[in-house]
Structures are given as structure tokens and as C-alpha cells.
Amino acid sequence: MKEFVKVGLAQISARLGHIEYNTSQIVEYMQKAKEEDAEIVVFPELSTIGYGSGDVYLDKVDENLEALSRIVSEAGKLNLWAIVGYVEKDLRGFFYNSAALIGEGEIKGKFAKTQLVNYRLFDEMKYFKPGSLLPVFETPFGKVGILISEDVWFPEAARALTFRGAEVIFVLSASPFDRGKIEIWDDFLKVRALDNILPLAFVNMSGVQDGVTYWGGSAVYSATGKIVKRLKLIESDFEVVPVDIEESKRLRRRDIRVREVRRDILEEVLKAFDEMTKWI
Amino acid sequence: MDIDIYLRDDELKLYRYIIVNSIKDRFEKVNVSRGIVALSGGVDSSLVAALSKAALGDRLLCLIMPEEGVSPEEDTNHALEVVRKFNINYRIIPINGVIDWFTKLHGEIKASAKNEKFAIANVKPRIRMIINYLYANTLNGFVIGTSNKTELLLGYGTKYGDIAVDFYPIGDLYKTQVWQLSDYVGIPTEIIRKKPSAGLWAGQTDEEELGHTYYEIDRILYCLVELELSVRETCKVLALPREAVSDIYKRVINSEHKRKIPTITRLSHMCLDKDWRYPADRH
Numbered sequence: 001m002k003e004f005v006k007v008g009l010a011q012i013s014a015r016l017g018h019i020e021y022n023t024s025q026i027v028e029y030m031q032k033a034k035e036e037d038a039e040i041v042v043f044p045e046l047s048t049i050g051y052g053s054g055d056v057y058l059d060k061v062d063e064n065l066e067a068l069s070r071i072v073s074e075a076g077k078l079n080l081w082a083i084v085g086y087v088e089k090d091l092r093g094f095f096y097n098s099a100a101l102i103g104e105g106e107i108k109g110k111f112a113k114t115q116l117v118n119y120r121l122f123d124e125m126k127y128f129k130p131g132s133l134l135p136v137f138e139t140p141f142g143k144v145g146i147l148i149s150e151d152v153w154f155p156e157a158a159r160a161l162t163f164r165g166a167e168v169i170f171v172l173s174a175s176p177f178d179r180g181k182i183e184i185w186d187d188f189l190k191v192r193a194l195d196n197i198l199p200l201a202f203v204n205m206s207g208v209q210d211g212v213t214y215w216g217g218s219a220v221y222s223a224t225g226k227i228v229k230r231l232k233l234i235e236s237d238f239e240v241v242p243v244d245i246e247e248s249k250r251l252r253r254r255d256i257r258v259r260e261v262r263r264d265i266l267e268e269v270l271k272a273f274d275e276m277t278k279w280i
Numbered sequence: 281m282d283i284d285i286y287l288r289d290d291e292l293k294l295y296r297y298i299i300v301n302s303i304k305d306r307f308e309k310v311n312v313s314r315g316i317v318a319l320s321g322g323v324d325s326s327l328v329a330a331l332s333k334a335a336l337g338d339r340l341l342c343l344i345m346p347e348e349g350v351s352p353e354e355d356t357n358h359a360l361e362v363v364r365k366f367n368i369n370y371r372i373i374p375i376n377g378v379i380d381w382f383t384k385l386h387g388e389i390k391a392s393a394k395n396e397k398f399a400i401a402n403v404k405p406r407i408r409m410i411i412n413y414l415y416a417n418t419l420n421g422f423v424i425g426t427s428n429k430t431e432l433l434l435g436y437g438t439k440y441g442d443i444a445v446d447f448y449p450i451g452d453l454y455k456t457q458v459w460q461l462s463d464y465v466g467i468p469t470e471i472i473r474k475k476p477s478a479g480l481w482a483g484q485t486d487e488e489e490l491g492h493t494y495y496e497i498d499r500i501l502y503c504l505v506e507l508e509l510s511v512r513e514t515c516k517v518l519a520l521p522r523e524a525v526s527d528i529y530k531r532v533i534n535s536e537h538k539r540k541i542p543t544i545t546r547l548s549h550m551c552l553d554k555d556w557r558y559p560a561d562r563h
Binding site for chain 1: 305558559560
């Protein structure tokens with residue numbers, strides 16, 4: 001069994017709506033990942049189209065899908081696995097803030113962000129439909145789960161991926177800096193790793209868009225919630241980090257917090273949730 | 281409740297980095313070759329000049345535009361101290377001649393409005409704005425603003441005057457944070473310690489005109505804006521009388537027009553100040 005997966009953290013600075021620029025960044029970082037012997041390279045949320053509020057999402061989606069096809073074929077040529085944030089369009093024409101798992105020159109799986117953000121500068125619900133599936137995907141280096149940004153601020157999604165046997169969770173994000181934000185993200189990522197006894201690889205956007213600074217600081221968290229590696233703040237950066245996917249199995253021999261989750265308690269949680277959402 | 285306005289040392293370091301980086305980013309994205317800062321010798325413009333110098337180097341030009349005989353000589357000396365300390369390119373352009381022309385015109389208009397004093401006082405920052413843009417347009421530059429969050433929230437600035445700029449690098453910093461960051465980047469202490477003044481008339485100070493100290497104003501604004509508390513809650517948290525808080529609250533809501541483009545009468549489904557939602561950076 002493989003003990004480490006070599007994960008390329010590709011902390012790019014995407015430009016809003018500049019699909020050509022973003023695609024060339026993605027291709028360049030895939031080449032870098034290959035040169036540095038990564039098995040999989042992970043890009044931030046909405047890497048093809050860029051992150052930011054505004055109606056840019058409405059008229060650039062087709063171009064972003066063409067870019068994704070080009071990225072898939074480049075990844076195929078490099079014989080590299082990749083996870084790329086992009087905008088998905090379904091048969092009805094609805095958009096999703098999504099991530100594609102690319103391997104062996106094809107799309108092996110897709111994930112749509114489940115918790116869209118709609119407060120203060122965020123207005124994702126205006127453009128995107130939320131996903132409601134939490135799949136894990138088979139890869140040559142183990143079972144992987146994908147979450148996008150706000151998904152990791154809620155405990156349920158990471159929990160589901162854990163129950164489905166994820167050995168590592170990749171978290172794609174485009175998080176704008178504001179005061180205290182880095183500390184909050186660090187707490188959430190640490191807690192998700194800790195409560196699921198799983199390693200997490202977090203890849204965040206960097207750079208500035210319209211006065212908003214995406215703070216980068218991509219990081220790998222071990223199954224004990226420790227930061228294994230942190231990339232630069234604010235600037236573009238890249239590093240291949242070995243992620244230990246066996247540690248969690250060793251830890252779980254003694255640590256029963258995943259194994260002993262009780263179904264009746266989960267049902268009680270659901271019952272309580274229904275009470276909360278009832279009209280009063 | 282925690283009124284946590286003061287920045288920690290590690291935050292000051294990060295804030296400096298983010299602001300300098302954002303000035304560089306704007307400069308590159310708007311594709312200009314000069315940054316223009318109007319330097320009064322006050323703390324806000326001194327800080328913006330120092331941060332812009334770090335971002336743009338010799339492509340920064342500071343304009344010192346005193347009204348000779350009215351602007352305190354101390355301010356011009358402070359401005360000169362800043363450009364020397366940070367090795368910044370500058371020009372001194374006295375604005376007296378232009379003010380005289382407007383003062384004469386002002387005298388010919390029948391003075392009856394109650395804000396008559398402000399009418400001529402506001403001409404001064406507007407003259408400086410015209411000079412800023414004369415330089416910016418001639419040198420392919422952009423104008424970097426010096427307003428801070430406290431001023432922007434209170435509307436304590438002249439419409440189409442000092443707040444008419446291309447970019448606000450310290451517009452998300454409260455005045456008390458401006459003092460902190462200024463100290464951190466090495467702005468001379470006497471500039472940080474002197475009483476803030478918009479320089480609208482001789483002897484004017486901001487705190488006297490606003491009726492509150494910046495310390496008090498920032499604490500009230502922090503509650504109303506950052507913590508999103510009501511006036512009533514803010515009074516309770518800060519143990520202040522209702523009048524103090526509602527005075528600040530009124531200033532904030534009455535100055536919304538200074539922070540927006542002018543209201544457009546909506547006729548289509550794509551009204552430009554309401555429906556058309558595009559950021560400045562896009563492709």
C-alpha cells in the first residue's frame with residue numbers, strides 16, 4: 001500500500017474572466033508539477049474563470065468549458081492527475097461552482113460546491129445552483145474526496161466523505177483576505193482533519209482582483225491536524241508536498257471517533273434539524 | 281464585547297504588505313506609468329505616500345499644494361520631511377491664485393445659503409483635484425486617494441474634491457489604525473501626533489468640527505459597521521449617551537451619496553447604478 005501521495009499545490013492568481021491567461025497558468029503549473037514528480041496537482045476554486053462578484057459568470061461559461069477540455073488533454077499528454085475548479089453547465093443550462101477530477105486524459109469525476117456563499121461581497125447564489133452529492137473517487141493512489149471552500153466550514157460534507165472511505169480530502173478555495181480570515185480558515189481545516197482523522201490538502205487562490213486580495217497560504221494538514229507545509233501568503237506559489245495517507249489508518253486503531261459514530265445519534269441530529277427548520 | 285480596532289504587530293506587517301501589493305496591482309492593471317499623491321503633510325497622505333513609494337518607486341510623484349498664508353507652514357514642512365525621508369519625487373504648487381479667482385466669483389454670488397462657508401472651503405480640495413488630474417492625464421498617471429475608512433463613513437471629505445481619485449489604498453483602515461500603520465512604516469512622530477485637520481480654513485481641526493475625538497468616533501463606527509450593532513446596542517456596549525451615537529449614525533447614512541455614483545432614474549432592466557454589476561477588473 002502506498003504511504004505517501006505527492007500532491008502539487010498550484011496556488012495560481014487567476015484573473016476574473018481572463019480565461020486564456022488562466023488556462024495558460026494552469027497548463028504551466030501542470031508542467032511544473034510533472035517536472036517535480038507530483039502524482040496529482042490541485043488548483044483553486046474557479047481557476048479557469050477567476051473568482052469575484054459580478055455578472056462575468058453569465059457570458060464566459062462556454063469559454064471556460066472549452067478551456068477545461070484543453071486542460072484535460074494537456075493533463076493527458078503529461079500523464080498527470082489534476083483537480084481544477086471551473087464552472088459546470090448542466091443539460092438544463094444551470095451553472096455550478098465545480099471541480100473536475102482529471103486522470104488518464106479524461107474527466108474521472110465532478111463535484112459541485114454544496115454550500116454557496118451569499119453574504120457581504122459574495123453572491124454565488126445569483127449565478128450557481130448548489131450541488132447535493134458528496135462522492136469519493138478512486139484513483140491509483142487511493143480514494144479521494146473534493147470539497148470547495150465554504151463546504152469545509154460545515155462539518156457534514158467532510159463527514160460524508162470520511163464515511164465513504166476518503167483517504168485524503170482536497171479543499172479548493174478562492175478566499176478573500178479580511179481581518180482574522182487566515183486564523184479562522186486554519187481553525188476550520190485543522191478541526192476537519194482532526195474530527196475525521198484524515199489528511200487535508202487546501203489550495204487557495206492568490207493575487208488581487210478589484211482591490212480584493214486572495215490570501216493564498218495553501219497548506220497540507222496531517223490527520224492529527226498539524227500543518228505539514230504552508231505556501232506563501234498573497235503571492236502565487238507552487239510546491240509538491242508528500243501527503244501521508246497511511247497515518248490515518250494507524251491512528252484509527254486506537255482513535256475510535258470515526259468508527260464509533262452512532263447511527264441513532266445521526267438520526268437524532270436529523271430529528272433536531274427538522275425541528276429547527278419547522279415553521280413556528 | 282470586544283472593540284478590537286487596534287492591529288497587532290503581525291497584522292501591521294501583513295496589512296502593509298497587502299496595501300503595497302494592491303497599489304502595484306492597480307498600477308499594472310490600469311496600465312499607467314505614474315502614481316500621483318496629493319501630500320498635505322497630514323498623517324493620511326504621508327502614509328499613502330510612503331506605501332506608494334514602496335509599491336511604485338520613482339514612478340510616484342507627490343504634489344504639495346499649499347494655500348500660502350492659510351495652510352500652516354508646519355504642514356508644508358512636514359510634507360517636505362516625508363518626501364525627503366522616503367526619497368520621493370515631488371512638486372510644490374501653491375494654489376492661492378486660483379483660490380483668489382473663485383473667492384471673487386463667490387463674492388459676486390448672493391450669499392444666502394447656510395452652508396456658505398463650506399462653499400468656498402470646498403473649492404480648495406476641488407482645485408487640488410483638478411491639479412492632480414492635470415498631472416495624471418499629462419504624465420499617463422493615476423491618482424491615489426488618501427481617504428481613510430473613518431472619513432469615508434462619515435462623509436468627511438469634499439465630493440469631487442479630495443475623495444475624487446482613482447483608488448483608495450487605505451480606505452478600509454480606521455483613523456486610529458492609520459496612526460498605528462503610520463508609526464509602523466516610520467512616518468515622523470510629530471506628523472502622527474499633531475491634531476488632524478482638513479485644512480478648510482485657518483485653525484480648523486477635524487475633532488472640533490466633528491464634535492468627537494477620533495478615538496471615540498472609531499469605537500462607535502466599529503460597533504455600527506464592523507459589528508453591525510444598532511444605535512441602541514452601541515450605546516449600551518460603549519456606555520455612551522444616545523446623542524453621541526446617533527450623531528455619528530446620521531453622518532454615515534446621510535453621506536451614502538458620497539460613496540456611490542449619482543443615482544440614476546431606472547428605466548431599463550439594466551440600470552447602470554443598480555443592475556449592471558461588474559467589477560473594475562475583468563476581461
